[in-house]
Amino acid sequence: MRCVYCNTENETGSSRCRHCGMPLPREELRDRKRLRRPFLWLFWLVVIFCAVMIFLLPRSLG
Numbered sequence: 001m002r003c004v005y006c007n008t009e010n011e012t013g014s015s016r017c018r019h020c021g022m023p024l025p026r027e028e029l030r031d032r033k034r035l036r037r038p039f040l041w042l043f044w045l046v047v048i049f050c051a052v053m054i055f056l057l058p059r060s061l062g
């Protein structure tokens with residue numbers, strides 16, 4: 001497990017970096033599930049943006 005702050009290789013399972021003491025990210029498998037949610041609201045943001053543009057563009061074009 002590599003520290004994202006100082007790039008020091010740490011033992012797997014350790015919660016903090018042995019070099020700089022910053023908290024290490026948890027196991028990748030756990031983070032993958034967490035990362036799905038931000039994409040969901042980003043998806044809906046794009047859908048809402050497209051829906052608004054469909055209604056607004058014909059009006060703005062004349």
Ligand SMILES: [Zn+2]
Pocket residue numbers: 003004005006007008017018019020021022
């Ligand atoms: Zn570190």
